[in-house]
Amino acid sequence: MTAETDWPALAAALGREGYRRQAFAQHSAGEVAFLVEHLGLGPGDVVADVGCGPGRHLDEWRRRDIRVAGFDASPAFAPPVLAHALRLPLRGGSVTAAVALGVAAYVPLDVLLAELRRVARHAVAVSAFHAAFARRHLGMVGRRVVETARLPNGTAVVHAHDCHEPHELPGRVYGGFRDAPPTDDDPELVAVWGLRRSRPPVGPALAAAGATDLPRTAPAPGTGTPRAAAAASGRGRRRAGCAGA
Secondary structure (H helix, E strand, C coil): CCCCCCHHHHHHHHHHHHHHCCHHHHCHHHHHHHHHHHHCCCCCCEEEEECCCCCCCHHHHHHCCCEEEEEECCHHHCCCEECCCCCCCCCCCCEEEEEECCCCCCCCHHHHHHHHHHHEEEEEEEEEEEHHHHHHHHCCCCCEEEEEEECCCCCEEEEEEECECHHHCCCEEEECCCCCCCCCCCCEEEEEEECCCCCCCCCHHHHHCCHHHCCCEEECCCCCCEEEHHHHCCCCCCCCCCEEC
16 A cells, blocks of 8 residues: 555644745745746735745735735645545636645646646746665665655654655756756756747637636747737736756
């Protein structure tokens, strides 16, 4: 039987403030700054923050006048929207960008990417644990790390997650939240994926719900990377770092 992370137990034991005190949660401002630049986002854009936990990035998006909706499946984190990453309660193409940090380790990557692509018009960003780092520094064999985490209240819970190779991720892949390709010493991969489509696909159900009036996008000249149609007419921002898959 494959070990799985007991997220309800983790979330309940940590709580919102306990989560925010974790070492990995101390870099929210820099992470959002990196994503804003590489996704080409600006005031008025709309982001789906998928797997937001207690919402550590949400205020950082808002400080940049970016509208954001946070989604998480753990009730104990009290996210703005309680929802599973693979079943987002959003219409197709209803957000400018969809971001899932730390989610790919716990759900099927292809299904996650398909769901993010469904809801986003312009770009997608995901982060994943780096398999090369895990092999070199953690002695991992295969692609899955399973460990027992001791929580502040003394509870022991299973923490199991998959690791990924850079070539498994779409678009342009960075070694963490820095402007450089990954090395074996980077524990995290961050992929930024510019979507090529000129208009989000609309199925019969979405069309019936009025999804056909979603804003169009246009490709940046010579790149195939979408940008807002307003940008194509000279009024928009530069869309940075989005390599089409």
